[in-house]
Amino acid sequence: MFNKLATFLTLACTLSAVLPAPIQRREVPQEHSHEQFLTAVRTSLNLNNPDGIVDPVFALLGNAAAQQGLGRIADPDCLQLATADRAFTNAKAAGDVAGQVAALIYRALERNTGAVGQASVACTSIQAVNPEIAALQQHQVIFSRVLLET
Known part of the structure; x- marks a missing residue:
């Protein structure tokens, strides 16, 4: 009895390690x-979001997807700047250093x-109020031809 149970448990553990995880629907996983x-940023933004x-x-x-979250921001190319700037302003007013760092x-x-x-x-259509935010722009991963060819 013990050998059969041990064999079953070994087989079950082996299969669970080898079989792929079930497919699950995910949305915007990288974000x-x-x-x-x-x-x-959401916490800081929600303190004051005019x-x-x-x-x-x-x-x-x-x-295209950013259009759904613009609020009163007219330019989707500026939504990240506007969001970070407002969150930084709110975190700064609240004395929340961690919130300021998160906004940066x-x-x-x-x-x-x-x-x-x-x-x-x-x-280019709006300017950040906070110089700390204005000094930054989003990171871009640009694949060089060398990387694409190898």
């Missing part, structure tokens, strides 16, 4: 890899674009 910053920005995650999406990191996060290797369009 949610930054969940700690999204959460902190522009009605829907949620910080929209600013990390491509412009959020501002530097890469946005989705229409094609692999395509840089996001820089925001």
